[in-house]
């Protein structure tokens with residue numbers, strides 16, 4: 001039986017999703033929301049979206065259904081070395097300068113944040129670059145914090161198992177060094193090695209949190225193709241938090257279709273979609 005989503009119900013979900021995740025669903029997304037959530041209704045044997053709304057907001061006191069709901073509506077499109085100009089800038093300019101500065105200050109701590117890391121392709125790409133550039137990385141204290149709101153994609157990220165079709169942007173040398181081919185049941189898959197995983201910490205974190213619980217500052221932050229779903233005010237608040245949590249002269253990388261225009265930020269423009277504190 002077809003379950004209808006009325007405009008009034010859609011408006012309730014729009015507000016709820018905005019409050020929980022900052023994600024702004026336009027009216028054009030009504031059918032998409034319906035098709036994604038209807039599966040949850042069936043699983044829970046609920047007959048209407050009204051009943052589902054009540055269940056998410058009142059019935060389920062564990063908060064788990066809210067996580068399921070956000071998992072259903074988030075867009076997690078990503079790839080290895082997405083927007084290659086960022087990785088070229090990182091390898092060619094940012095990292096050599098950062099490493100020189102750290103060595104001069106006799107400091108060996110490097111902190112990176114992949115905020116909105118999806119299924120892990122972004123933090124694993126960063127891990128490859130850091131492993132390639134930092135000689136004797138074991139003697140350094142390097143950490144990539146990789147966070148996302150969706151537990152579903154985080155599980156995939158932690159697993160680090162990718163179909164060969166997803167690895168086309170990785171050159172043969174990097175693939176050979178940092179991946180292992182899957183076993184007999186996973187012939188078409190590659191697994192990230194411990195070397196790559198060792199410096200990454202995966203955590204669920206909502207970028208809408210009022211305050212960020214990080215003690216130390218980040219040398220650079222990647223937050224790409226996430227803010228695109230937020231309105232200008234949410235973007236402005238987030239960008240000023242990134243500014244606060246970056247080390248002096250730290251860099252912020254945003255997605256190719258995003259911009260800091262109209263956010264009143266204190267960042268300095270470096271190259272398209274890369275900014276500096």
Ligand SMILES: C[S@@+](CC[C@H](N)C(=O)[O-])C[C@H]1O[C@@H](n2cnc3c(N)ncnc32)[C@H](O)[C@@H]1O
Nearest residue numbers: 021074076077078116118149150206207224225
């Ligand atoms: C399109 S993916 C981008 C992945 C990667 N950064 C890239 O550029 O390839 C957007 C990710 O942002 C996450 N996201 C959306 N709203 C979020 C929020 N409020 N807090 C944390 N992550 C969020 C989604 O779950 C999704 O995995």
